[in-house]
Amino acid sequence: MSTAKxxxxxxxxxxxxxxxxxxxxxxxxxxxxxxxxxxxxxxSSIYHHVxxxxxxxxxxxxxxxxxxxxxxxxxxxxxxxxxxxxxHVTRRTVxxxxxELPYVTLLLRVRGNTDTEIWAMDRRREFDQRVAELVKRAAxxxxxxxxxxxxxxxxxxxxxxxxxxxxxxxxxxxxNGKGPSAxxxxxxxAVVRTAFAGLRTTTT
Amino acid sequence: MSTAKxxxxxxxxxxxxxxxxxxxxxxxxxxxxxxxxxxxxxxSSIYHHVxxxxxxxxxxxxxxxxxxxxxxxxxxxxxxxxxxxxxHVTRRTVxxxxxELPYVTLLLRVRGNTDTEIWAMDRRREFDQRVAELVKRAAxxxxxxxxxxxxxxxxxxxxxxxxxxxxxxxxxxxxNGKGPSAxxxxxxxAVVRTAFAGLRTTTT
Numbered sequence: 272m273s274t275a276k277x278x279x280x281x282x283x284x285x286x287x288x289x290x291x292x293x294x295x296x297x298x299x300x301x302x303x304x305x306x307x308x309x310x311x312x313x314x315s316s317i318y319h320h321v322x323x324x325x326x327x328x329x330x331x332x333x334x335x336x337x338x339x340x341x342x343x344x345x346x347x348x349x350x351x352x353x354x355x356x357x358x359h360v361t362r363r364t365v366x367x368x369x370x371e372l373p374y375v376t377l378l379l380r381v382r383g384n385t386d387t388e389i390w391a392m393d394r395r396r397e398f399d400q401r402v403a404e405l406v407k408r409a410a411x412x413x414x415x416x417x418x419x420x421x422x423x424x425x426x427x428x429x430x431x432x433x434x435x436x437x438x439x440x441x442x443x444x445x446x447n448g449k450g451p452s453a454x455x456x457x458x459x460x461a462v463v464r465t466a467f468a469g470l471r472t473t474t475t
Numbered sequence: 476m477s478t479a480k481x482x483x484x485x486x487x488x489x490x491x492x493x494x495x496x497x498x499x500x501x502x503x504x505x506x507x508x509x510x511x512x513x514x515x516x517x518x519s520s521i522y523h524h525v526x527x528x529x530x531x532x533x534x535x536x537x538x539x540x541x542x543x544x545x546x547x548x549x550x551x552x553x554x555x556x557x558x559x560x561x562x563h564v565t566r567r568t569v570x571x572x573x574x575e576l577p578y579v580t581l582l583l584r585v586r587g588n589t590d591t592e593i594w595a596m597d598r599r600r601e602f603d604q605r606v607a608e609l610v611k612r613a614a615x616x617x618x619x620x621x622x623x624x625x626x627x628x629x630x631x632x633x634x635x636x637x638x639x640x641x642x643x644x645x646x647x648x649x650x651n652g653k654g655p656s657a658x659x660x661x662x663x664x665a666v667v668r669t670a671f672a673g674l675r676t677t678t679t
Contacts, residue, residue, distance in 0.1 A: 275510060280538070354675060357591050377649050400554060414675060414676055416672070418668065419665045419669060420665075423657055423662065424665070424669065427675075428640070428669075430634055430636075430639065431631050431635045432634075434631070435630075439633070441566070450611055455625055457624070460622075461627045461628070464622065464623050465631050466669060466673065466674055467673050467674050468673040468675060469668075469670065469672040469673030470632075470671050472618055472619060
């Protein structure tokens with residue numbers, strides 16, 4: 272097309288456009304035509320970079336998973352008491368979610384039947400499972416309260432963490448506008464304090 | 476149609492079918508034809524009950540909102556220290572979410588531009604705002620930790636509560652199958668304990 276931009280995309284910049292469109296329209300609702308319009312390059316230029324939209328989905332989700340699974344290999348996640356490792360993983364998961372927001376949002380929204388979507392859901396479940404094991408170990412050490420089931424505690428913890436993707440907008444955090452300006456460190460600290468120490472100063 | 480069921484729907488039973496379809500397909504993705512197929516009655520029979528799908532959306536969301544705002548009028552939400560009222564509202568919001576799961580799920584997923592969707596988002600924001608005021612009052616009383624911002628605390632609390640809609644399936648709770656069998660009382664108690672007292676038994 273004569274109106275198309277010259278294709279100056281790298282794999283990473285094209286991926287970032289595609290992930291934005293997937294999050295806006297849903298993966299199923301996104302066609303190669305939508306991607307072409309959003310990127311301002313022709314469909315054949317996109318096919319020069321990738322085989323199709325499923326490859327873009329897989330690469331977007333891989334980026335989220337690499338960040339999340341990377342947390343589990345950090346020293347703080349591998350050494351020390353289980354409860355401290357769990358706190359480290361909680362804090363760092365929040366930080367990765369906020370740093371890689373569009374990619375983690377894409378991962379959290381995947382619900383589908385293509386091979387890539389099934390793989391993404393399996394990997395997400397695997398991550399949750401690894402954290403659930405830490406919760407169980409910390410409970411067995413007597414460091415987590417015994418009157419909240421470990422499985423339920425894991426779900427509530429992820430509920431709190433994943434919900435950040437619903438409201439956190441990095442462009443507002445860095446501006447001096449009227450919006451909320453919570454930084455990644457403030458949010459991750461708030462999650463750790465709330466989940467592990469609780470909001471109350473006094474107990475009944 | 477000769478294959479159509481005789482229309483034995485009441486407004487409530489038709490609503491329950493419509494809300495299930497909205498949650499499966501998304502409101503935008505649902506046509507009157509889909510509703511007709513799911514209910515097994517003709518479109519004209521549906522029009523006998525309601526003016527169209529937006530009326531069904533409004534009624535489904537009203538049911539969720541009636542439950543949620545009802546909590547704010549309960550004695551436990553109106554009397555006593557703000558922190559205890561906040562705990563009551565948290566516990567009861569979880570219970571209403573679980574009892575009215577499809578309707579609250581519909582409310583939580585609304586993102587749109589029709590009058591009904593804008594109204595639903597406004598009312599949801601109003602509910603969140605009422606709870607945020609309780610959080611602020613409890614913080615001012617010195618009953619909530621000062622090192623977590625009240626606005627952030629409200630968001631994390633709702634993150635934990637609303638995430639229950641993602642995994643709770645009542646049919647599994649009542650069966651003796653392999654699935655999780657957490658009851659409404661167990662889940663609401665777990666949320667209150669986690670959010671207000673924290674998961675840790677020991678503090679660092």
